[in-house]
Amino acid sequence: MKKVPYRNQFSKILGLPLILFLLFANSLIAQDAPVEAVSEEAVAGGGDAVNGKALFNQNCAACHALNRKMTGPALENVESRLSEDEGLDKQWLYDWIKNSPALIKSGDAYANKIYAEYNQAAMTAFPTLSDGDIDDILAYTAAAPAAAPAAVGGTEVAAGESGSATGVSNEIILGALVLVFSLLVIMLLLVNKTLQRIAQANGIVVEKENAEKRTPIWKAFAQNQFLVLVTAILLLLGSAYYAYGWMMQVGVDQGYAPIQPIHYSHKIHAGDNKIECKYCHSSARVSKTSGIPSLNVCMNCHKSVYEYTGNPEGPSQEDLENGYTNEFYTGEIKKLYKAVGWDEENQKYTGESQPVEWVRVHNLPDFAYFNHSQHVSVAGVECQTCHGPVEEMEIMYQYSPLTMGWCIDCHRETNVKVEGNEYYEKIHAELSKKYGVENLTAAQLGGLECGKCHY
Secondary structure, three states: OOOOOOOOHHHHHHHHHHHHHHHHHHHHHHHOOOOOOOOOOOEEOOEEHHHHHHHHHHHOOOOOOOOOOOOOOOOOOHHHHHHHHHOOOHHHHHHHHHOHHHHHHOOOHHHHHHHHHOOOOOOOOOOOOOHHHHHHHHHHHHHHHHHHHHHHHHHHHHHHOOOOOOOOOHHHHHHHHHHHHHHHHHHHHHHHHHHHHHHHHOOOOOOOOOOOOOOOHHHHHHHOHHHHHHHHHHHHHHHHHHHHHHHHOOOOOOOOOOOOOOOOOHHHHHHHOOOOHHHHOHHHHOOOOOOOOOHHHHHHHHOOOOOOOOOOOOOOHHHHHHOOOHHHHHHHHHHHHHHHOEEOOOOEEOOOOOOOOOOOOOOOOOOOOOOHHHHHHHOOOOHHHHHOOHHHOOOOOOOOOOOHHHHHHHHHHOEOOOOOOHHHHHHHHHHHHHHOOOOOEOHHHOOOOHHHHOO
């Protein structure tokens, strides 16, 4: 047998890239060593800045920010600023925070100056705060700017770790997998080539099997009249089925999720912040329509909430992939300010407003009558029954089909709450006496009559 020389081409091709990959991955892991966390605790003037931050967020953040004017003045380094500029000591701050109206009535010059500057709106009194609590808040206002870079850095590290727990990013892992599969393909090609050489060296001739001539499938099918007839019937039935399904979907917009001119996250407002649906859609209680909330309703909160800070854990990987960062949400708040004509710097309206062209999500046909107040106030139907889990929706979409069949099924299955309603109790008693009705449904009260919804 003729000897075939062995050429270890695979080891030459595979070895060097693997060594380079291992060295590169090791360097990445070494660079991604854990960084020591910076402590947020700072002591200024005998106060605890960490406790002061919690007290500030609980009592002060609704009207004050550290570095900008809001409903009240900025509080960064407020103790040192008042001491240097106005000659006021810490006792003045104690008196002002615990009972500002009393300090104003006493005739204090600076207290009345602040009172006049902020539209004669006295600050809420906090008599329950002790001197130690106020010291902690003042310590936080003095130490917070120095702690800010550490917090930002921590967020960046947390976001960076989302790729993998070992410090190697998903891109590196994907690249390594592509490299391994590529080397496997090369290996198979080399093995095939080597086997062909061995066969040739031993005088083995590899011949391709000659396929017999056969009748083409399409020609054989066309010659069989029974198969042609059955296929034609199946195609007609299938076409009719899909045509009927397509026509039944005309006007059904389930899943419709338009992009709005100002992004509004129901997930943040109704989910994270637990804002009741009827706070914004107040007309759902007393009107046929739920109504589009006025931008003034938004400004009830966003006069003070001028930026989005997100969850303490930071944005999720899904939010980052969709671009829902803190900066994105803060930019949408700026769009709101532009629409209502709100001057952030001077905390007042300019009068230069712009209309917002909201895109309607839910839209019933004109010939169908639906009354929100009848369902929300009288029947006590929850908003999620028709609109789905809005507290989980980042972008609002039509959850239910809102078809006639869907409404009829709801009327047949929903029991009417008769407790405390003499009108329904009387009807229930009569139906129970005559027909033995145990549970009174909307259908039994005329909920299936055509004139109820089509007038």
